[in-house]
Amino acid sequence: MAFHEVRFPDDISRGVRGGPERRTQVVTLASGDEERNASWANSRRRYDVAYGIRRADDLAAVVAFFEARNGRLYGFRFKDWADYKSCLPSQSPSATDQVIGTGDGTTTAFQLVKHYASGAQSWTRAIAKPVAGSVRMALGGVEQPSGWSVDTTTGVVTFDTAPASGVAITAGFAFDVPVRFDTDALDVTLDLERLGSITSIPLLEIRR
The missing domain is CATH 2.40.30 (Elongation Factor Tu (Ef-tu); domain 3)
Structure with missing residues (x-):
């Protein structure tokens, strides 16, 4: 492209x-x-x-x-x-804003996404162009200042070590x-x- x-x-x-x-x-x-x-x-x-x-x-x-x-x-x-932003307009992005995946002990790459929900219905939007320096990551609700990198041209986050099985992977970002x-x-x-x-x-x- x-x-x-x-x-x-x-x-x-x-x-x-x-x-x-x-x-x-x-x-x-x-x-x-x-x-x-x-x-x-x-x-x-x-x-x-x-x-x-x-x-x-x-x-x-x-x-x-x-x-x-x-x-x-x-x-x-x-x-x-x-x-x-990954959060409401009045807020600042935090590492727990959006769930982008669940660890399985093998997968290291995860696409940034934003969820739009109303009642029981929701839609998930892939985020391909995060703003450099704005991405924050957390595993199981604990922010991870290192151990990962993000490609700001695709929105793919790659962990140095695959997150453990069952661990929620969350992110906050501007895009x-x-x-x-x-x-x-x-x-x-x-x-x-x-x-x-x-x-x-x-x-x-x-x-x-």
């Missing part, structure tokens, strides 16, 4: 619009009843960063970022300010969303004072 490990400017991403999208097929029967089927097992996030542009300098930064990514060709990191531009053209408008704007700059989450 063509990807640049660089993050979209944070000061612009603060003002974007967007969030998760799902694909559901809805068929209305002759009786008026519905049948619904999920086309996608996982959600996919869409954003429009045009709403984050407030100054001419912001516009210039976005154009430069777009050109450096060759439009839709290269993916990049994006901070979703509405959802970028970015892997995205790409969903357009190969930027339609820039300049007003009389030469302040620029762009109607829409769509971003689309990259799923493998």
Whole structure:
């Protein structure tokens, strides 16, 4: 996957619009009843960063970022300010935030994940782009300051020694969303004072 490990400017991403999208097929029967089927097992996030542009300098930064990514060709990191931590927005990540696996005495590599739960239902999201220096790990509720490493390009945590059988493996972290531009053209408008704007700059989450 063509990807640049660089993050979209944070000061612009603060003002974007967007969030998760799902694909559901809805068929209305002759009786008026519905049948619904999920086309996608996982959600996919869409954003429009045009709403984050407030100054001419912001516009210039976005154009430069777009050109450096060759439009839709290269993916990049994006901070979703509405959802970028393993914990609640008001909290700081801790080593016991998310259960990412259970030791079996053999397995040493575990994928970072985030669980979304409401009532009895839940969905698990794989986290592929943790922020460097933000990951904390615990075994059986005890934080582990060493004895492991994390690949910040894949979100895979590798332990030096396989966790013992039955031990809960938990993690806390901040993370970015892997995205790409969903357009190969930027339609820039300049007003009389030469302040620029762009109607829409769509971003689309990259799923493998």
